[in-house]
Amino acid sequence: LGQQHGASFKFSYFERLTDDVVLRVFSFLSSTHLALCSRVCRRWHVLAWDPHLWSSIYLSGENLPTDRALKSITRVLGRASPPFCPAVERVVINSCTRLTDRGLQTLSRRCPELRHVELRGCVQLTDVGVLELVSKCVHLSHLDVSGCSQITCIDAGPRSNGNNGDRYKSDLSSSSRPQLYLQLQYIDLTDCVSLEDTGIQMIVRSCAQLTCIYLRRCVHITGINN
Known part of the structure; x- marks a missing residue:
């Protein structure tokens, strides 16, 4: 966060980045971290779920x-x-x-x-x-x-429909088996x-x-x- 001319207004430098740049940054994150980023704000939610990242x-x-x-x-x-x-x-x-x-x-x-x-x-x-x-x-x-x-x-x-082993009891070479x-x-x-x-x-x-x-x-x- 930063301040401008001593005013109380605060801004995030990240907000100045274009969507393309943010997507590039997000591309280095794991799936878990992308999901977490999507909870930060509406803009991040949209960008974090961009299909190109997934x-x-x-x-x-x-x-x-x-x-x-x-x-x-x-x-x-x-x-x-x-x-x-x-x-x-x-x-x-x-x-x-x-x-x-x-x-x-x-x-x-x-x-x-x-x-x-x-x-x-x-x-x-x-x-x-x-x-x-x-x-x-x-x-x-x-x-x-x-x-x-x-x-x-x-x-x-x-x-x-039986247990795992049951399916192997049939003849492996059976021609009737799809x-x-x-x-x-x-x-x-x-x-x-x-x-x-x-x-x-x-x-x-x-x-x-x-x-x-x-x-x-x-x-x-x-x-x-x-």
């Missing part, structure tokens, strides 16, 4: 209510073209232990243009949420679920300790364009039969 969403923190955060962010971003957020192409979520399949459902339904998703250390995620994400975001090519200990497969086939080929080229499954050989077989069969897969410390993998 091609990527970055969230982190064990205590962050991630499902609610994703719902709130996508609701605001989807105002221009409800309920979709076509500008969002990249999502990075680190160590958000409160992220669940419900949060992934929000992303899959509202961010159809996703191409790059990192969900590292999100231990509550299961196959159901990941399946919905990769099935509905048809342009998705990069997926990192390292440290998601409940993941057993990234299966493009139909979902089972097959959806995913666009995934990169998958990181490091520390996915529930992953087994059957899950790897399904991933390979569903991802015809796969060029890179990481399986570090996947302790139950013993071998892959072609």
